[in-house]
Amino acid sequence: MTIAVSTEKSPIYLKSYLLFIGLGLIAGVITRLSDFFPNDDLWSFSSIATLFGFWMLTVTLVIYFSTSNINAAINVFLYLLSMNFAFYFLKYVLGFFFPIFANGGTFQWNLFMLYNIIALVCSAISYVLYYWNKESKLSNFLYALPVSGLAAETIGVGMYLYHHHIFLFQFIFDFFSFLLLGFWFYQKTKNKIIYSLTLVAITPIGYYFYYYPFL
Known part of the structure; x- marks a missing residue:
């Protein structure tokens, strides 16, 4: 019986994983493209990528719309992992066309790995935060x-x-x-x-x- 229930839930979990991977990619692209705006004027539109408000809100929503502690942890990790990939891969690509994104033609592996570690930490925190549903x-x-x-x-x-x-x-x-x-x-x-x-x-x-x- 447990196997049947688990099998029924698998497509649901797979859909949620794919959904949050897609949302993470979109978030990474949007926040990277915001770097076209200046960060030192009154509006500072690019600040959405450098400060934490956007990430706190979106990660909270990912947790809220998850279905279990483990599901929340995996969803958050996949969301942040795909966001990191889109954010730094797009910078690498744009660096060939725009000087502001140039990094010597190299991918920023150090920052990419650092923020993936942070994503793991956020995933663990998400596991705990999901207990608000209890x-x-x-x-x-x-x-x-x-x-x-x-x-x-x-x-x-x-x-x-x-x-x-x-x-x-x-x-x-x-x-x-x-x-x-x-x-x-x-x-x-x-x-x-x-x-x-x-x-x-x-x-x-x-x-x-x-x-x-x-x-």
Whole structure:
């Protein structure tokens, strides 16, 4: 019976893997092409590739729409792996045509492997975060973690925007991502006090340990 159930689920898992590989490739291409925009003007459209708001939001959505802990871990890894490949392979190809992408005609294997290792770490974290679906007290804490990350980046980028007059696009993206994801998860959590307290406690920690030194 277990084998039958597992066989029935296999096509579903395969479809999800192919879906997130495709989405990762699209994300890698879009973020690489954003490098055609300047990174030091008011809007700084290319900041979507260099800061973490876009990745926190999309990885959170990948986890949410997965079907199990293992499925979430694999989906996130495949999403980030395919994104990394598209991001660095496209840079290698564009380097033959545009000087801003030139890297001596070589593929950036060092960065590609580094971010694949980070993808593995994110995959392990995704396995744990999926427990928010268990509707336990722990889920209220887990729901607040990605929202806290977005809140911390929103504050950090907002401060950077105020002092240096760049990253307006990233600030708008982070702010609305924080509002939408924060309200959505607030509605889903069973214990809103634990969720809110976690958000209040983790946000300043993320801000001071990561974003504050760069201001």
